[in-house]
Amino acid sequence: MSLPLPESVDAVIALLADQNYVCERPLATALFLALKLQRPLFLEGAPGVGKTELAKSLARALATQLLRVQCYEGLDVAQTAYEWNVARQLIEIRLAEAVHDTDRERLTHSLYSRQMLIERPLLRALTQPRSPVLLIDELDRADEPFDAFLLEVLAENQLTIPEYGTVAATAPPITLITSNRTREIHDALRRRCLYHWVDYPSVERELDIVRRKAPGASERLYRQVVEFVQRMRTLDLFKSPGVAETIDWANALLALNTLQLDPASVQDTLGVLLKHQDDLVKMQGGDTAKLLDELRAKALL
């Protein structure tokens, strides 16, 4: 069964907004097309801009299952697609021995039947009665052989198991692939997907996100937080804070009952935003004061 899908770009935006996921219109357009054209959507962007969150929100919004493949080096078929239940196969052989069943043809057939397959996310995504959202997360962390293995699943929505045959999708999954670009993904895989680069959001958009994800602070604090982080992203940092960090920071300030930003409160909570020692040193060495001065000049402090 395929899902009732949104009929326009605006419908996609509204659908995701219901799940507290605020997205820019280009991203919504790309997602809308991915749903309509039944193509995988390949999302690249800095860490913490909401690539994974999009898949989660989409699954919730469409009230369907989310199947996730978290990639890492050395990932293989057994962990992502299927595995033969070897223990059960061995029992089957012993049973055949016990009853003196010597029909080898039948034994082989029962050894490599569907019941002997253990489904992993990729295979499960193809066998669901209702289209699931398939999230292949941080594909850049897997190694290249895995990219090649994905091609069949992505392009044809099917999986070939040598001993068994080809499994075609009953309801085609909605596939989202994310990458942080720690490795270039091969062109062959890109070609089969729609592509979207997820950028840091605009001030207004980020304000909207923080209001939804860290409720309870004053409008003034939200604005200070967002403006401060947006300015930080223009500095020469090793790792600029993402939206996830902005949300964490707002929540951290709330937990500390901060009413407005000051040097001390920023200094105490900087570890929420920056995760590299060099960046911390750089911010502690005067950049914090400079950014706060800028906020003051904008009459935000």
Next chain:
Amino acid sequence: MIADNIVHFARVLRDAGFGLGPDRVLAALAAVELVGLRRRGDVHAALSAVMLERHEQQPLFDAAFDTFWRDPKLLEQMMYLLLPKISGRGDKPRPPRANRLAEALSVPRAPDQPNPANATAREEVQFEAQFSFSERERLQKADFESMTRAEYALAKKLAEQLPLPIDPVRRRRHEAASSPRGGARIDLRATLQRMARQPHTLAPLYTRAREETPALVVLLDISGSMERYSRLLLHYVHGLMRRSLRVHTLTFGTRLSHITRCLRERDPDVALRLADAAVRDWKGGTRIASSLHEFNQRWARRLLGANAAVLLVTDGLDRDEHGDLGAAAARLRRLAHQVVWLNPLLRFDGFEAKAAGVRALLPHVDRMLPVHNLASLADLGRALRTPQRPTQFLLH
């Protein structure tokens, strides 16, 4: 009408270097049909989702889109401007004929393979000629002479046969193993398959973690002092890429240029010509510290995943201002699995780390490969064959 426009647009992008097959053009038509033509932003987003493959293409795409969809008149003008290019596809100016092709055509084949000593001698003569030429004319372009046949054969041999200066890493992916020794695991699936074929055997099959050469990032100094070596080293790197290793190449002098895509070209002459066109700072000054810093900030995360190794090729002749070079090198060391420094200027015996840049770099590399008087690929070969010693004692 709109279909025509999209097909035209795709053709313009293809000429600009986008890999757009007919499947993409069809997808683009379907995409525009789905989002409608009411909002320009939607059309832009739809086309970029379908036509882009990587983030770097975005600026070019945006420019093309703006010109194309702003004004039909402008579009006509642009098409007119592009016309010679499109119609002229059949008769492109011919690339200059490669040296080794001319050589192969004119000179009768040598009766047997030249022995290595012979080849080296011939090379030296050719290099002498090249050096005197570049001494006279200080061009901003590298002006690579295309390879001679002997050089071509030698470069290929070196890249294929020489051990790499980097250590292999153990992967999590397994391969079949013959014996259960050395951390091997039983491969149940394969064992069972064999048992199904030969029911009376119960001999388990094994797998073990695979060892392989990690991805290699070559950082190549192309400043004035390194001028003589850049061509040689590029040939070597090109050979490594042809050996289907994962190699990324960046050059630096006063700025950092990523030339991996240029070097993917199979023909070394074409590859080097492309690289020459892409790099703007041949034979300029050196800013090692800022180049390494830029690499750390912009490229390290993208290229140094999965235990990649760095081959840093530089003479280290730079001042270590405010410890910047040391800090950048230290960070590079932390980001990469191993850093090997190939220094083409120094001889091992009696070498003293005097230059400030050398002193700053040395503590942060795993290994230094000194090449005395690197004048030919054969010298590079000799250096790669000799076992390397740790760098620590050089600093006393």
